[in-house]
Amino acid sequence: MEVKRIEIMDTTLRDGEQTSSVSFSASEKLTIAKLLLEELKVDRIEIASARVSQGELQAVKDVTAWAKESNYLNAVEVLTFVDKGISINWMLEAGAKVQNLLTKGSLNHLTHQLKKTPNQHFTEIKENIIQATEHGIETNIYLEDWSNGMRNSKAYVFEFLEFLSTQPVKRVMLPDTLGVLTPEESFNFVKEIKDKYPSLHFDFHAHNDYDLGVANVMAGLKAGADGLHLTINGMGERAGNAPMASTIAVINDFMPEVKIGVNETFLYTISKLIETFSGFMIPANKPVVGANVFTQTAGIHADGDNKNNLYFSDLMPERFGRTRKYALGKSSGKANIQKNLQELGLQLDGEDLKKVTQRIIELGDKKQVVTKEDLPYIISDVLDRSYEEKVKVNAYVLTHAMGLKPTTTVSLTINDEVFEESAHGDGQFDAFMNAIKSVFKQKQLKLPKLVDYAVRIPPGSNSDALCETIITWKSAEKEFKTRGLDSDQTVSAIKATEKMMNIVVS
Template identity: 50%
Template sequence: MNQPASAIEILDTTLRDGEQTHGVSFSPAEKTNIGKALLERVRVDRIEVASARVSRGEIEAVSGIIDWARGAGLADRVEVLGFVDHGKSVDWILKSGGRVINLLAKGSEKHCRHQLGKTLGEHLNDLRANIELAREKGLAVNLYLEDWSNGYRDSRGFVYRLMDGLADTGVGHFMLPDTLGVMTPEQVTAAMTDMIRRFPHLKFDFHPHNDYGLATANVIAAVQAGAAAVHCTINCLGERAGNASLAEVAVNLRDQLGLNPRIDETHLVQVGELVEHFSGKRTAHNAPIVGEDVFTQTAGIHADGDHKASLYHTRLSPERFARSRRYALGKLAGKASLLKNLERLDISLSEENQHKVLQRVIELGDSKKAITSDDLPFIIAEVLEGKDYTHVELLSCTVTSSLDLQSTASIRVRLQDEVLTAAGSGNGGFDAFTGALAKILKKKGLALPRLVDFEVRIPKGGRSDALTECIITWACETGEVRTRGVHYNQVFAAINATLRVLNLQIQGSLQQSRSIDPTA
């Protein structure tokens, strides 16, 4: 069954199922901000925001989202998972201001018998009573058939009888979950097609899990079979291997199926970063659509094709997502990769110097050094001048840290042609170092740029004596700049990254003054 171009709905369950990710717990304020972003900026059709009766803080979170949604005319798009509990979930949702309950039923005979200890008839009686109560109190009702995928496989008769017993209850959406992520796209197609043909007047949602890495493919199969709505989360959050990615689902619906979901793609990355920050779960750099590296070309032949005729561009362009294409520098880089990065940095080199710089890039890449466009000015300086920028050089440094005492740092620095010393204290060794450095810079009318982000990591599988990589993002006058420092001591890795941005800053000032006064 084919869907009309605008028929498919997307429900995002980041705030409910996504919060079942191990180690993730959103505060009420975080939930409100994510909910607003999903409905207002990303423009998903519906959001599922919590499970009823979880905690006192949860009702505060739901109330905050509902209060905002009511003012924006979106309260009917906010849904809460509820349980067969003699109306307790209904009352909890009403108290929060909610208007929609997603009632949890047992979609498999095994769950019904072994978890509830009830017959299908008994479970149906409980469900009908809860649905009737919810509707009498003004709530719209959707119904999850928990473990439907296994239930359909093991005992279709149970699923059919369950549906027959609920078809006349006024349920808006029957939600069919692949609770344990066990289905293939072919199985989803067959099962969804069967359900829709047997119950043509009912609306079915498909709720995937990604245990076999098939969540997005299964969503596409469900939509092709005629599902009215599909469920997903930001950044694939969810229990175990997570759910389907909202970004992947939205883009595939548009590009592969020719549908027109409401999703505003330009906000997908931004909201993904918001969820990443609040959840503490980092997104893989190669995650489709939202990963840091997915619009980076590494092979020189690809950069060459793009440089000549955009040969490696597809409909999946970075501009759709308010991003830009990048060309990696490393052992696989070619002349076109270098040219693309030089254009971005507005640097011109002769043919001879381009060749020298490219050879150095390949040499560094061959030694497994990670090279970014931010490194390129240093490589150019190394090739053309035989060294990195060394306007500032750390000659000696002592950093001490003690329990319940401030850290201290004493440094001796060469700043251009002058050797200066200073001491500082602070909340940790790096803070103490920057305090001491600030005193030296102030004497010369200089200052460090504002620190925006700070990341420290070691290689996977590393040991306690492994190299530490520190990446710092700075807010410079020309925009954000990232610098990297590597050292066995994480404080000194951060110090190296700091000296690097300071050298860049001074070099930029010198170049600017020379362009104004060529004799300078």
């Protein structure tokens, strides 16, 4: 049997970041990019969209600088647009060498969104490819809405592919943009294209709107797809993209005709780290990486496992760096920190390591033990501080007495001006927020609305665990999240609020 090598492209940092309310900082993007290429060993990563923001430009510069030094630059890709060279110039400034050019893969999108003819579109694409080539930039092509194109305007799709077959394009990327395909369609559409253009490299890009992402990927591979686009934890718009962990397990266990280079033992580690960085929680029952998927609860299962492993399958937890558990229920110094980071499969540069070490020392003063499981939370808290500190909570007193309303007195500095206010509330944090509102009213500043408040502790922790509070805020312009970390729940919420104030105060 001939075995085919398949490219795995991770798009967590681009398509995955389009998950509602998710935004990675430059430090987080660099850390994730390193782990994806060096530890998970995916073939390529898509890290950003061109022209988004100055912050995104800096993040891409950081990643490409590292990638160039580490010989990964050709594995780092950026989404670009047919925009008369604006995206190309952005890429040149960012130091990127591979563009994933977004084009129209359906006549419906071309006609009603761009209002252009196929020839006009193809001419502009050709001009873009020529300009990219002149600047040493490699081109891959996205056929946006390709799945609906194959359903409703197949003649246009093949006219487009005929044009692309004459161009210096390395990969043609076939996205099920709206996640509407069935496995049967995925197989038939990819096979029809691959049979007609066997020499072209085709990537398949699945979304999960009907929970068919992994099934469609499997069908696309059987039909001859040469590469896949996946995201960690299935992050992405709407219901997300085809998830990395499940797809890798399926390929390794059910598709011997396919070979991939992904290191499956690192899947759980990177899933948990990205959960922490993004605030996008992994469902407990998510295959491979969920908290419960290797936990047996029923006593009969534990008994069966003792008797010739009756409830075991090929999906063994050790493959993914995990261990099987049996639930009981109704049914330091820098060197030491580095060692713990290594056990988690994490790497930090000297400056970030210094910041994490200092944070651990601070937390150690309040919490006697900082565990290995706490580290992703601490790293997330430290690397999230990318703002200029214009607001500082200097001091506060929180009082809570039986029969009396909670009260807070807070001292706050805003742009070197100190304020002190007291307020009552329904709880200690509510009282704190009321005091803050009074200060902001004096400064004629507007606080965003609190729309969600989530608290979590590292798995397996006790009552003295570190507590991470993730608060979602909504202003007139945007919705965003801030995180706070402390052994006290109210204090962690106050720290998250302090970050919010630094973001909204200009």
